[in-house]
Amino acid sequence: MVESQVELPTPWGRLAGTLLLPAGDGPCPAALLIAGSGPTDRDGNNPLLPAPLDNIRRLAEALAARGVATLRYDKRGVGASVYPGLSEEVLRFEHLVDDAVALAARLASEQRVTRVTLVGHSEGALIAALAAEDAQAQGVVSIAGAGRRASALMRKQIEGHLPADIAGPALATLATLESQQAVQDVPDALVLLFRPTVQPYLMSWFRYDPAAVLAELSQPVLLVQGTADVQVDVEDARQLHAARPDARLKVVEGMDHLLSLQGDIPGGTEAVAAEVAAWLQELDVGVAA
Template sequence: MPEQVLELPTAWGRLAGSLLLPEGAGPWPAVLLIAGSGPTDRDGNTPLLPAPLDNLKRLAQGLAARGIASLRYDKRGVGGSICPGLSEKALRFEHLVDDAGLAARWLAQHERVGRVSLVGHSEGALIAALAAGAADAQAVVSIAGAGCRASTLMRRQIEGNLPPDLAAPAVEALSSLEAGQPVEDVPDALFLLFRPSVQPYLISWFRHDPAEVLSELEVPVLLVHGAADPQVGPEHALALHAARPDARLKIVEGMDHLLSLKGDIPAGTHVVAGEVAAWLQGLDVRLAA
């Protein structure tokens, strides 16, 4: 199953990605794979971690083996997605939503592809839900997606991990950003988290409540979450399910946030690919009936 490397022109530069089709003529159900937060590339790798994960690449391969085509891409300004003049200060969360919509619409026009669903991991789950309407998506799959605003999740993590003398100003900064107000005096110890150049992005990100967004979607939803996720615990999947009671919920025992099953990423992505493929193929059958 050779991959096709793509470069999609955009108003800001180019969006680079990899198209992976199953064996045969198709047309195939297809998914757009959307990576999580930070400088994460199409394969799920980031320079913030000491070694490559390739979790999204492995997920794409697992889906192709089960008859599901996929397109995964480098986020704007990451890897091959060249964005001349891009500055952190100018980036907004909605830009990432726009990019997902563009990629999904391109995928939907491919001659060997049928309906397209959006599959997002972590932060990408919210992007998928927000982009679904403009992309005319068949369905949305949330993998390890948060069940609350990013600011609420950050507040919980800060209060549970930082000493009180740092937690207090951090929580105060979060409250200001939630209200759309930049923070001028950031303590040196918190500068990396709340540097002025990233604050506009955080403000744009904090506006969106994932549970509320999912509740308003008019397409089927699948929720996949690891029971051993230390960053975004399985209670988040339960919160999303409460907002969308008709969604399919799958909690994977032993799987963490990186889709590693008891330390084994190939095993974790194998389980996730099987769950996503079976659900999408069953969805196609139901819609055709």
């Protein structure tokens, strides 16, 4: 494997990531790896979590071992993706889609790369689907991708975890944001979740129905979902599959949202990489035929 650092200038700063090429000199398929929600870096690590995961890095390495090049990256404003003067209140979901399109083009420019597939985990799955057409992607892989709007997932989490005196105002705030209206007076108990500066981003995210987005794609789709995922469950994958009946659905027994098999992240990322690499090989055979 050959690893190198990538920097892509942008109007607002720069995007930075890691290019990992498989051994050898021949042409190879490639995947842009798009991480999940929050301030997640190129390796899949998030300062809000108690310990590093490195699940995206491990996925990249497992794919390289199977002949697939990858580019994984820090989100704008995270790690080495420098965004001077970044303000939370100006960030929109569409900005993350724009970044994926730009980085897919950068990956496609590599001499050894044949075609680029967008591989998204969790929130990254929706970003991949929205970016696919403009990125002229070979395909889209959704790993633990939601089958419902983000607001529907948040509603489920609120109803199941918050006490009634907090859940009521939280659900009312959520409904207002779903209608694309800002909420001025957020209760103190909900400021972390619905602070005014994050509301524009949430509203931009809530506009998209993942199943409807997938249904409109022309690219082939692979859906990978774990049975131990308590954040996005198998029913979400089935909703996506119903929207795209021609997609391949792979359910990984015992895998959770972090791509871990009973606490074993290397085992989970190996399982996912095997599915993705085999699917990409079939796509390449189909193109050749």
